[in-house]
Amino acid sequence: MSPSAEVTVRAPAKINLGLSVGPPLPDGFHPVATVYQAVALYDDVTAVLREDDSAISVEVAGDFADEVPTDESNLAVRAARLLQTEYDVEEGVELTIRKTIPVAGGMAGGSTDAAATLVACNRLWGLQLSQTELQGHAAELGSDVPFCLVGHTALGRGRGEQVTEVMSRGVFHWVFAIADGGLSTPAVYSELDRLRPLRRVEPPQVRPELITALLSGRPEALAIALSNDLQAAALSLRPELGDTLQFGLDQGALAAMISGSGPTCLFLAADSRSAVDLAVELAASGLCRMVRQAEAPVPGARILPASVSR
């Protein structure tokens, strides 16, 4: 693929349909067995080539712009810097992130921006890296980043970075209650360790009924197979989220669960009509900052063809 002057990559949020967490390892990370699903809630990352210098800059627009750093700590900047250094790229890039994924919401917003930036810079700088090479760089940036590259539905092992596709039939309808403020992922993992120090913690594993439910395509089967080991920790740090989960169930959601490390609450609806009804009730409840609906699964970070200019 030849280099481009500008490219936009659409990057989905993720949810964890199952998240089983083992005891912490000496490096502080926890082994996990998770089933990820990419949902149709997107950030768009536009990358414009800087031919005259090697600077990397980022601007953030959209719903959560003021909560995202625009310095070297931005995960998109880190992704571009990684490729630039690794492949001795002399050109720079101007990145613009249009954010609709909540920040520190447990939906991998920063991770998916990083995945999108890897895809964008690969094209912009004409690096011609394979999907496997991009996956390797994604794993250097964070546990969720490799999944954000592939999307759809996938099993995650190791720290979550070893992904393999899982078959899923049909379309699932999700509703998200986005909370005020975020939760720090390390803080939620630490809280889990605090809550279960004396208990024997089993190695992480995916529930077979989750895989069966995904193959069936039946939301009723998926509803009873969902699980998240981080939920108790997120609720311990933010007990009021329990009210949001219960409200969704009372309004007819098939299931309610914390998304990843939280504090976003996710609800599985029986169909698109029920999802709209639930979203309206949640928005009127005053229990959350905003409500979003999204279908799943969807592909991972991908170039919007009309956005490419040479």
Ligand SMILES: C[C@](O)(CO)[C@H](O)COP(=O)(O)OP(=O)(O)OC[C@H]1O[C@@H](n2ccc(N)nc2=O)[C@H](O)[C@@H]1O
């Ligand atoms: C909660 C999840 O989103 C579920 O998919 C992920 O486990 C978190 O993935 P992430 O945000 O990409 O996390 P990373 O950037 O890799 O790690 C941030 C921090 O989270 C904790 N962490 C993360 C992943 C993992 N398997 N065990 C951990 O204990 C560690 O304290 C780590 O320093």
Ligand SMILES: Nc1ncnc2c1ncn2[C@@H]1O[C@H](COP(=O)(O)OP(=O)(O)OP(=O)(O)O)[C@@H](O)[C@H]1O
């Ligand atoms: N591009 C980015 N978008 C959002 N947050 C970013 C970005 N780059 C860096 N950050 C920082 O990372 C922190 C975590 O943000 P992020 O939205 O990725 O959390 P999350 O969705 O809970 O992550 P995960 O689900 O992967 O644990 C934020 O508080 C923010 O300061």
